Amino acid sequence: MMMEDRIGAFVAHGRIDMLLSDTGPLAGMTFAVKDFFDVAGLPTGAGSPDWLASHAVPQASASVVDRLLNAGARLVGKTSTDELAWSLNGENYHYGTPINPAAPKRIPGGSSSGSVVAVAGELVDFAVGSDTGGSVRLPASYCGVFGMRPTHARIPITGAVPLAPSYDTVGWFARSGDLLEQVGRVLIPEWREPATPPRFLIADDIFEAAGSAVKAALAGALESFGPAEHVVVADGGLTAWRDAFRIIQASEVWQAHSGWVAEAQPGFGPGIRERFADAARLDSATIAEALRVRQGIRERLDALLGKDGILLLPSAPGAAPLRGTPAQELEAFRAKALELLCGAGHAGLPQVSMPLGAIDGCPIGLSAMAPRGHDERLLQLVGTVTRLHG
Numbered sequence: 001m002m003m004e005d006r007i008g009a010f011v012a013h014g015r016i017d018m019l020l021s022d023t024g025p026l027a028g029m030t031f032a033v034k035d036f037f038d039v040a041g042l043p044t045g046a047g048s049p050d051w052l053a054s055h056a057v058p059q060a061s062a063s064v065v066d067r068l069l070n071a072g073a074r075l076v077g078k079t080s081t082d083e084l085a086w087s088l089n090g091e092n093y094h095y096g097t098p099i100n101p102a103a104p105k106r107i108p109g110g111s112s113s114g115s116v117v118a119v120a121g122e123l124v125d126f127a128v129g130s131d132t133g134g135s136v137r138l139p140a141s142y143c144g145v146f147g148m149r150p151t152h153a154r155i156p157i158t159g160a161v162p163l164a165p166s167y168d169t170v171g172w173f174a175r176s177g178d179l180l181e182q183v184g185r186v187l188i189p190e191w192r193e194p195a196t197p198p199r200f201l202i203a204d205d206i207f208e209a210a211g212s213a214v215k216a217a218l219a220g221a222l223e224s225f226g227p228a229e230h231v232v233v234a235d236g237g238l239t240a241w242r243d244a245f246r247i248i249q250a251s252e253v254w255q256a257h258s259g260w261v262a263e264a265q266p267g268f269g270p271g272i273r274e275r276f277a278d279a280a281r282l283d284s285a286t287i288a289e290a291l292r293v294r295q296g297i298r299e300r301l302d303a304l305l306g307k308d309g310i311l312l313l314p315s316a317p318g319a320a321p322l323r324g325t326p327a328q329e330l331e332a333f334r335a336k337a338l339e340l341l342c343g344a345g346h347a348g349l350p351q352v353s354m355p356l357g358a359i360d361g362c363p364i365g366l367s368a369m370a371p372r373g374h375d376e377r378l379l380q381l382v383g384t385v386t387r388l389h390g
Contacts, residue, residue: 003076008098009118011035013043013052014078024072025186029179032118033128035078036085036111037062038159046161047081047111049094050266062159064128064170064187071186076124079114083272085130085163086253087111088138088334089321093269097323102144103362106320109139112171116143119173126174126183132163133245134341136171140353141365142320146180146382147173150375152348155187164252167245167345177354177382184379194377196308200228203313206340209238210314213359221356221366222312224388231304233311234297238339241297245342247290250279270327297346305349305371310381314340315353315365343369350375354385 002015014035021027035045038058045052061069069075080098082090090113091097100108101121108117112129116139119127129136131149140147148171155170162168170187174180185191202222207215222228234241254276260266261276268276305311317336321329344351349372353365370378 003123005123007101007117007121007123008096009079009114009121009123010077011045011080011095011114013045014039016042016075016077018069018075020069021072024070025182026068027072029073029125030076031068031073031126031128032077032079032115032124033065033075034081034112034115034130036081036130036161037065037128039065039075039078042078044161047083047085047092047095048266050264051084051161054260054264058159060159063156065159067187068128079118079127081114082111083269084257085111085132085135085161086272086275088134088337089330090139093272100143100320103142103320106142106322106362109142109320111135112139112173116140116145116147116173119145119175122175126172126179129171129173130157130160130163131169131171132167133249133338133345136173137315137341137351137353137365137367138337140173140355141315141363144355144363145173145175146177146355147171147353147365148180148184148379149344149351150188151350151373154189154373154375162256164249165256166252167249177384177386180352181379181383184375188375192376194374194380198310198377198381199306199308200225201231201304201309201311202228203233203311204230205232205234205236206238206313209336209339210317214314214316214318214364217357217359217364218314218366225312228312231311233300233304233343240293241342241346242335242339244290244293244297245338245346247282247286248294250275251282251287254279254282271331294346297343298348301343301347301349302372305369307371309371310377311369313367313369315367316340319359319362319364348372350378352378352382354382356385356389
């Protein structure tokens with residue numbers, strides 16, 4: 001019997017009850033997967049009715065789905081996503097907006113909207129999403145759960161619809177850090193225990209960009225990590241970081257999907273339509289300059305973190321915006337969020353959002369970023385956070 005879904009977490013074509021093994025480290029756990037990943041025998045819709053209509057039902061599942069099923073978890077459905085995952089809001093023009101269980105009058109965040117609300121609404125134990133520019137970390141902050149973006153390419157993302165492949169990662173949500181770590185031990189190949197204690201850094205300029213309300217909401221959480229060095233990460237360059245991300249992302253989206261757009265002539269919703277039009281007009285010189293900026297960001301973050309640094313920064317520039325926020329205002333908030341979130345994507349670094357603050361009774365996340373390949377350090381950290389903060 002399928003569970004009742006009153007919060008819009010699941011897509012209609014993606015309900016299932018799939019169990020391959022009743023033993024393993026995740027036995028007894030239920031999970032959902034974003035409708036951007038293939039599940040054998042179910043359509044992949046990618047948040048677009050035109051994509052759903054123009055693609056065959058996959059005969060094999062994404063590698064992340066197989067790994068979780070083989071670990072004993074039960075898959076109960078595919079979850080809602082923003083159109084082609086090209087948004088951070090969780091509002092889909094064609095299918096509607098899932099309800100944020102932590103703040104029902106506010107958006108859930110996207111593009112992994114259905115996955116985050118399925119976890120926050122206790123419909124599943126954990127859920128899989130994807131993160132390109134923040135699509136796990138931002139909804140985790142908005143909905144008050146833990147959300148993990150791993151090191152780029154450390155977990156295979158085969159069997160997923162591409163967005164911007166040099167940024168795209170598998171991601172996942174859980175209500176506790178302990179379970180987030182437990183899932184990570186299944187998904188991350190060749191788990192490596194950290195050999196040295198972490199060195200904490202506080203991103204002063206990113207907190208300044210997020211604003212005073214966010215700084216106040218997360219001040220107590222920052223203190224709980226103990227002594228930390230205050231650092232300037234971007235030295236006034238966050239807007240340039242965001243703009244470089246948008247250019248590179250758009251160029252890769254166009255490369256991945258321009259052929260399908262020409263053939264299918266999809267009826268994109270507002271926002272997505274304009275992004276595809278802008279992507280088609282990008283020139284090689286603009287893309288090359290954005291790639292140069294990205295290389296500088298990568299070098300800056302690698303030098304800052306070294307081998308043992310953990311950078312603490314806000315996951316969002318505030319609580320989730322209200323449902324029905326005017327488009328121009330919502331786009332400005334999304335742009336500010338990208339400034340805070342794009343660094344990990346540019347550098348291919350792991351980052352986790354932890355639900356450690358509140359603004360006006362709504363959740364706000366504190367993020368931790370680690371050196372490339374040090375996902376284990378973050379996942380052990382969130383387990384400790386769960387035990388400290390409950």
